[in-house]
Amino acid sequence: MSQVSHRTVPRVTAELYVEVQQFYARQMPLLEARKLVEFLETMTEDGSIEHRPGGWKLAGRQQLLAEMRARRGDPERPLVEEISARDAREHDVAYYDGLVYRYWFDRMHIEPAGEDTLHVRYQAIVSMTDAAGKVSFEPTTVVEDVLVRIDGELYTRSRVVTHDSPAWADKIHNPS
Template structure:
């Protein structure tokens, strides 16, 4: 059972739009597999964690190594029916042959200070193959910590909590 959502104090429209624009700039970089540019939107020591039963990777260098190994190329053949966990074990580019999109909703912004925000939202990933077949990853909630440095927002940490405890064992793009 999930804990009830605590109330979030309102943020002004300017801050809300700044955060929306940050994600509108950040996530297409990942979708387009512009990994170095995507990671420049994170702090040098930034981390991404997948729970439950997942993994945590810290630092731009380690994240780049992991993303290069998994993100694949949409113009290559589909990897076939494989789970994220199996792809990691077999060193397979999980997203070969797939165009993926990230969809965010119900964003809650909680300022911790003038330069630190906690941003929570629900997220979904759609995957489209060359034939036009669309499939989805299990839904998630995401908790980001954003920090402002030199007037720009960066992700310090991203914790992705999957709604299914067996999310990493779901067969990728099933036939």
């Protein structure tokens, strides 16, 4: 008979789980509403977002703000041509013009990693809806966040988005 080794993971209280859920419930609608400065205020000054595989990493509120302003676009503008995320960055195109996007999280796992640090892992998908009501999706992902507590508030220190498709950055978004 073989023995199975189980790593002991600290239990998360219901209060902490709800606090993290509420943090994301405040944070992600800011991005969906393209309130980029307010969204970035939920991250540490040196916060980072990285896309894997074959993607890019941006660090610091200023670098993140510049990239987000260039890519997030405006839902009131005409729908952007069919373009991939990689080509949108290369050609400086607002990838999400003409689209309302929503972030959907599931299977959240929270692991305390010190007195004021949490590792949070969840699965995510992004839906995009155009003015005609057509819905499309980005490739699914696993997201790993490091949240830190500063003066009693949670902030994202880092976010690593691992796309389930190795060709995610070359996928045409919202195809016709």
